[in-house]
Structures are given as C-alpha cells and as structure tokens.
Amino acid sequence: MQVKKPVGGSQRAAGDQAEALAATFLERQGMRVLERNWRVRGGEIDLICDDRGTLAFVEVRLRRHGAFGGAAESITASKQQRLILAARYYLSGKRERSCRFDAVLLDGLTEANIEWIKNAFDAF
Numbered sequence: 001m002q003v004k005k006p007v008g009g010s011q012r013a014a015g016d017q018a019e020a021l022a023a024t025f026l027e028r029q030g031m032r033v034l035e036r037n038w039r040v041r042g043g044e045i046d047l048i049c050d051d052r053g054t055l056a057f058v059e060v061r062l063r064r065h066g067a068f069g070g071a072a073e074s075i076t077a078s079k080q081q082r083l084i085l086a087a088r089y090y091l092s093g094k095r096e097r098s099c100r101f102d103a104v105l106l107d108g109l110t111e112a113n114i115e116w117i118k119n120a121f122d123a124f
Contacts, residue, residue, distance in 0.1 A: 014109065018062035019046050022104040025114050031056065035090075043086030047104075055099035057087045059120070062106045075103055075120065084123045 023033045026049055034055075035048040047058035059075055083101060091099070103120035107113045 014062060015060075017109055018106050019060045021106065021109060021111060022058065022060040022114070023047055025104065025111055025116070026056075026058070029116070038086065038090060040086050040089040043082035043089075045083060045086050045090065048090065049102075053097065055091075055097055056102045056118075057083060057090075057099065058102045058104055059083060060104045060106070062109070080121050087123070 031049040031051045038045045046060040049056045100119050103117045105115040
C-alpha cells in the first residue's frame with residue numbers, strides 16, 4: 001500500500017499519513033486501534049492499540065531520507081520519557097493490564113518500508 005504524498009509537503013500532513021499507514025498495518029497484524037493522537041499536557045501518544053489484551057503505546061516515526069539518521073534514532077531518551085508520562089496518565093483510573101511501548105518506523109510513505117518493533121523500550 002502506498003499513501004499519496006502530502007499536498008504542499010507539510011510535515012504535519014506527512015505525519016498524519018504515516019500514522020494512518022501504521023494504523024492500517026497494525027490492524028492487519030491483528031491489533032485494534034483504540035486511540036489516535038492521544039494528548040496530555042507534556043506528551044502525546046500516536047497510537048494506543050489493543051494487542052490481544054495487552055495495551056501497546058505506539059510511537060510512529062517517519063524519515064523520508066537518512067541525512068539526520070534513521071527513524072529509530074529519533075526516539076530519544078527525552079521522547080521516551082514524554083511517552084511514558086502520557087501512558088501513565090492514560091492508565092490512571094483504568095483497570096490494571098499489561099502494556100508495552102512499540103515503535104513503527106517508516107522510511108518513506110509505503111507499507112513496504114515499515115519496521116515494527118515490539119517492546120521498543122521499557123518504562124523503567
């Protein structure tokens with residue numbers, strides 16, 4: 001599957017397309033998307049999915065070229081801390097269940113270039 005290029009080259013439009021492509025990919029893998037772009041002060045989670053009873057907090061990263069490193073390198077320790085903070089807010093007041101942090105890395109806007117990393121990092 002290939003997604004159309006964003007009109008005007010907008011980074012936000014490209015990010016939205018990358019997230020839509022990642023959501024479709026994960027659904028094909030049997031996951032159910034519960035939330036998209038879930039925001040709380042100090043952080044945002046691109047996708048929150050249910051993977052057979054496990055919550056997966058998914059960071060979607062798009063890199064159109066490798067001039068500044070690949071998509072995985074862009075998930076810094078600081079970014080991880082913001083994701084953990086947002087996940088804690090999401091989980092507060094909900095019943096306890098297992099969860100993990102995944103990453104979906106795209107080098108370009110095609111499904112052929114998707115790399116899915118389960119348990120990309122730990123919250124501890």
